[in-house]
Amino acid sequence: MNSAFPLDLDLDNSLVLDGSCEFSVNADRVVVRVGAIRNLRGIENLSGSLAVELWALHHPLDRVEPEGQPGAKRVAATTIGEISGQHFVPDCRYDLLFEQPLPGAWQMSLLLREWNGHGYTTRSVVYFPVPFQVDVGLPETKATEADTKAKVEAKAKPGVPPTVPAAKASSPAESAELAESAAKTAGKKSKASVVPGAPVNLNTATVDEIASLKGVSPKLAKEIVATRPHKDIKRLVEVKGIGEKLLRAIRPLITLD
Known part of the structure; x- marks a missing residue:
C-alpha cells in the first residue's frame, strides 16, 4: 500500500483532507482527487477561505509552511471557499493547470490551507511517498496510479467533536447541495459550493x-x-x-x- 507519511508537524487537525487522495498529471494539466474535506471544529465555526495546493519538494516538509523551504514549488492550486463546523465536502475533484517542476525526483505533497486574514496557514498535509520523476527533455510527464495515490485516515484530537457521517454524492450537483445544506444547519451559508466543472x-x-x-x-x-x-x-x-x-x-x- 502506498500510504501517507506520518505527520510530524504542528497542525491542529481541525480541517482535514480525508479518505483516498490522488493526483494524475497529463502535460500541463493535473487532476486532484480528495475523498472528503472536513471541518471538525464546533458546529458554530465557519472556516476561513480554504485552498487545496499540490507542492513539489526535495524532501518532506520540515516546517508547517512550505514557503521558504529550499526547492519547494507549488505546482497547482485552487480555492474552494468556506466550510461550516462539523460538515464536509465529499468526492472532491479539481482539474488544474500544472506547472511542471525542474527535472529530477520530487516529493509530492497535497496541502489544505486556510486564509487567516494575512496569508494561508497549512491545516492538513498528505504525502505521496513514491517520487514524482521529471526527466530531462520530456515535456509531458505522467505519474502512474501507484505513484500518485495515498490513503489517509483523519483522526480527531481529544476534545474535537466527531464529524458527521460521510455521505457519497453521485454527482457534483449533489455534492454542492450537501455543502449548502450543511451550512444552513450551522446558521451560516457555506461558500464551499465551488463545484468542479462550474463556470x-x-x-x-x-x-x-x-x-x-x-x-x-x-x-x-x-x-x-x-x-x-x-x-x-x-x-x-x-x-x-x-x-x-x-x-x-x-x-x-x-x-x-
Whole structure:
C-alpha cells in the first residue's frame, strides 16, 4: 500500500483532507482527487477561505509552511471557499493547470490551507511517498496510479467533536447541495459550493482559478484580475492576451455574474 507519511508537524487537525487522495498529471494539466474535506471544529465555526495546493519538494516538509523551504514549488492550486463546523465536502475533484517542476525526483505533497486574514496557514498535509520523476527533455510527464495515490485516515484530537457521517454524492450537483445544506444547519451559508466543472467567475475568481482554464497562462490570469470588473464577455478581447480564438474556447467555461 502506498500510504501517507506520518505527520510530524504542528497542525491542529481541525480541517482535514480525508479518505483516498490522488493526483494524475497529463502535460500541463493535473487532476486532484480528495475523498472528503472536513471541518471538525464546533458546529458554530465557519472556516476561513480554504485552498487545496499540490507542492513539489526535495524532501518532506520540515516546517508547517512550505514557503521558504529550499526547492519547494507549488505546482497547482485552487480555492474552494468556506466550510461550516462539523460538515464536509465529499468526492472532491479539481482539474488544474500544472506547472511542471525542474527535472529530477520530487516529493509530492497535497496541502489544505486556510486564509487567516494575512496569508494561508497549512491545516492538513498528505504525502505521496513514491517520487514524482521529471526527466530531462520530456515535456509531458505522467505519474502512474501507484505513484500518485495515498490513503489517509483523519483522526480527531481529544476534545474535537466527531464529524458527521460521510455521505457519497453521485454527482457534483449533489455534492454542492450537501455543502449548502450543511451550512444552513450551522446558521451560516457555506461558500464551499465551488463545484468542479462550474463556470469560473472572472470578476471574483483568484488568479490560480482563472489560470486553471485551458489556454489561460498565469500571466494572462493576472491581467484579467488587474482589469476587473468585466461587464461584457464580448469585450474580453480588449484584455491584452485574449484573442477571438481563445475567447471562443473558454466562453462556455466562464461567467461574469
